Amino acid sequence: MKKQMILSMIWLLAFWMTGCSAQSKNGFDLEGALVPADHILSGGPAKGGIPAIDNPRFVKAGKASFLKSDDPVLGLNYKGLARAYPINILNWHEIVNDRFGAEPVVITFCPLCGSGMAFSADIDGKAYTFGVSGLLYNSDVLLYDRQTQSLWSQLMMQAISGPHKSKPLRSLPVLHTRWEDWRTQHPETLVLSTETGFKRDYRNNPYTDYLEKPQIMFPVTAVSRRYHPKEEVLGLELEGQFKVYPS
Template sequence: MGWYHKIVNDIVGGQAVVVSFCPLTSTGMLFDGQVEGGRLTCGVSRFLFKNNLVMYDRRDPLNVATLYPQMMGVGVFGQRTNTGLIQLPIVETTWRYWKELFPNSTVVGVIQSEAVRFSPSTNLTARQFSESTYLSYPCADLSYRDPDSRPLIGAFPNLTENPTAQIFQNKDMVHGVRFGEIAKTYPFKLMGEEAVLNDTVGETYIVVNYYAEEKLAISFFREFEGQTSTFEKIDSTTGPFPFLLRDVQTSTTWDLLGRGIEGPHAGKRFTQVPANNAFWFAWATFWQNTGIL
């Protein structure tokens, strides 16, 4: 659905959400759809900002509709300029691993009649409707996700004039954490096969868990019940997790989703950071002063 619609306004477990996906920057981001005064729903503006999806606020008249670049989550034009959306945490991983972690998931889908209505000229099947529309760019010299392939449109500043953008390959994947104007990235290629990283972003203590095989990068706040936790990686022999975490303060064992499974804090949960993954060129274009692992 995300390849074609880019945005899905939905209610999940009673929570109104705006699910957004930009293939050009490889950013899947979730926003709170319950706002003061009612429900927020967004549409695709058909604009791009630094290659990134620009959403419009459906609450506004079209001539003054607020425009939100997805990666910024802040209105840059229209009735609610400078108004920020509330980003929510997500779990991004492979479809195979998602089904293992959440076997009772429901899935947003499309029936054949909807696929035909959406694109009558190409008569897409429901299966094609859910596949990538960006296997290659018309103007690109390499495949869409090749680390060295160019963005669809020119970046500003130009990537060759942006020292930050040149540190890694254009389409290297990174896990990006941002609090206000303080940003930090965790490039997949630097984290090895498995990682538990205790770190700080500005003055905020976080931990990043990474599992390369299933493309899972997920971060949590380390502040918990008045303490700053420090984690170590331990082996796992059961369940869907190849490794687990143990905090040195209480020796509680936690899974990769931040859930206490054994020890004094069993049954409790760490708060997930509302972070997201992205192509390196996109993150480096928006946040040129980003920190790097």
């Protein structure tokens, strides 16, 4: 607990030393945000410092030699198309701006939470693209759309600031699974290629140390007495009710 408090203090001090005001962080206007502005923290990288993948390339399952059978992937079977997004790649980029047919889709992953979600990027009939803001709320990634600079919470599935504040994102049924299981269920699947246009070591996880240690790096607004903050869980939302099941 003492180490956790020290880590939190270090990150909060670093945040304030960046000179960001409570109402403007990483260049985003937080005036009137749906969540307290002082609970939105800088994760370290600048806006866009973690580069989203905007022109994803895919390979057939048989060509995905960079994947082992037990490697985790996010799988999306949508509009008759099956695609797998390796976590080893998402750890470095967090966002993939993709298209399924004519519909724009954004794949999102937060390495600190282990939360992967997919959304339709068609908002009010207009195609949007998203980037990584470099900001966090409750240790979860905040996206931003490049068209209006609104900030969007991945887990809250809505915009929390900017012109689109309060507008929801329509989630798509993405599956957290192993590569072997996804390929068995969807032998025709395509796989996000390591040819991303960026030089990254996709064989290694930059968050290994964080995942192996019990401390969290950033404070959260609520802590359960029953479960550790890093406990892996399944979350269910149904008709406005929320439940969680430890995995």
